[in-house]
Amino acid sequence: MDREDDKLEQPLAAGGPTLTHRRHAPPLYGVMAEFENPTDLVAAARRVYSLGYRRINGYSPYPIEELSEAIGFTHTSLPLIVFIGGVIGGLSGFFMQYWIEVINYPLNVGGKPFNSWPAFIPITFEMTVLFAAFSAVLGMLVLNKLPQPYHPVFNAPNFALATRDRFFLAIEANDPKFNHAEVVELLKSLDALEVNDVEV
């Protein structure tokens, strides 16, 4: 399930754990490293993950399959949601017609049986696709928590380039292993162009 993600995207409450250096600074969301190319980003993400950090996230201008694997995010319940949506759509499509044509308003059309089910298939199919497509789009948006007008990562310097040609890796401050000095040191050792604090 995507539940793990819910915790990950929670910004750290003021006065969170282990922020020894930053007790009086504004609350910290995490530390963001900037990379020049996808190879460096994926390599860094793998390294950070292997060191035991789990509340990490990558940001890239296009989907990188290796990146979501590197941060340990490989499962999504979206296909299940779409399947359930499709089943509901198909059943409601068929039984809407059944109820109308057989129970509520039976009409003799050319001597066909009231439950002339082959004639109900086209609409059943269309309703299946309609509901499944809505489930896919709304499911994706809801799981991604979009629309979300404000997010701390937008405070990172150069983050506007995440939709152009730059690649980012964030270690979030609510990671159990998070230690500000260590994290900054680690990210600097990973071919990052820049390492910056990101405030909530």
Next chain:
Amino acid sequence: MDEAQKPYTEGPMHSTAPVIDPGLTFASVTDKISSIVLKRKTSLAWFFGFAISFALFQLMMLAITNLLFVGIGVWGVNVPVAWGIDILNFVWWIGIGHAGTLISAILLLLRQRWRTSINRFAEAMTLFAVAQAGMYPIFHLGRPWLMYWLFPYPNTMGIWPQFRSPLMWDVFAVSTYATVSAMFWFVGLIPDFATLRDRARSKPFQILYGMLAMGWRGSARHWHRYEMAYLLLAGLATPLVLSVHTIVSFDFAVGIIPGWHATIFPPYFVAGAIYAGFAMVLLLTIPLRRFYGLEGFITMRHMHNMAKVMLATGLIVGYGYMMEAFFGWYSGNKYERFMIWNRMHGPYHLYYWALILCNIITPQFLWSKKIRSNLLALWIISFIVSIGMWLERFVIVVTSLHRDYLPSSWGMYQPTVWDWSMFIGTIGFFFTLLFLFIRFLPMISIFEMRTILPEAEVEE
């Protein structure tokens, strides 16, 4: 989707032009496509084209106003030809739309990576064509203001629609198609809205694109779900597009009119739709890529591939015509035989032979690589095919209806000036929407273009 991450490599199988200009980078792709929307000064040619389209759009409004004011008698439709060029135009427009879904969904599932640079544009074309198509059956109702009676809703009259009719199937098919196409298009646009939000200089555009981007930030988790949603939508749109034109063909095939009642209709209609749609995509992209200097994105490879799809579907359509004639003869049924004879030699025989010329003879030129490489020739062929597909529907709708079983109820059909105004007007409306689209939205999917660049590959 691992295929999508690899850069395009020139194998021996692909000795033609590359799918993208090899000199492009993330930055240049982003800047070049977004600058068409954000920075480029609106050219005089754009205003000129928009003004003409908008004027024709007003003609449509005039035609609709007159229709609503006076009644459906302003159109040439009457018994026996109760479905004139208005239903014909519905089929023609919706067929054009199908190429967009084919490019965006079916070619995605088949991992045809060249689709990337034309899919956004083709999807927009789908949406705008379906908008035109949707108007015709509604205004054809006689009392269009009661169109909501088509939907099953509990009402004080205590009545419900009749779900055994293909016309009801049509309502569901077309409205589902329009909805799913719009969602597919919008989902594809979200990451590009974010790109525009971050590139826009003026506050109103930052806010506008920011709202549309819904806070997209390119997170790896988001991308993962996004890719899944996109793939599932493509998987859903693929059977959907086939079902829509199948159901459109049922509007005819379920009827017992000779010339309509044929089992070949569903596949033949679907192939015809793709044929007409690719012709329209070529018709639009050839001038557009030239005008906006997009030769690096939409390369000759795309032109060749689209021409080949057009040729292949054209041959299927040609097979359909042959089979129609064969069925007519082989049925041994005098009404079927008369229908084919009447098409070839009756009062509308010129339409039939023009259709054969446009749809079967003309695309044969596409066998030649030299002609496929000549953009002007390709444009002219696409134009002829678009006319041919219009004639095809004319032949199916009008010549089948005007002489059926009883000679006493035979008649002729002549479209009136209001029929033509409506048709020309919808072309204007289509181009109005298209001009607005190319001015305000990225006509090439920026994020998908990034994925096919050589530098997009993660080196292990």
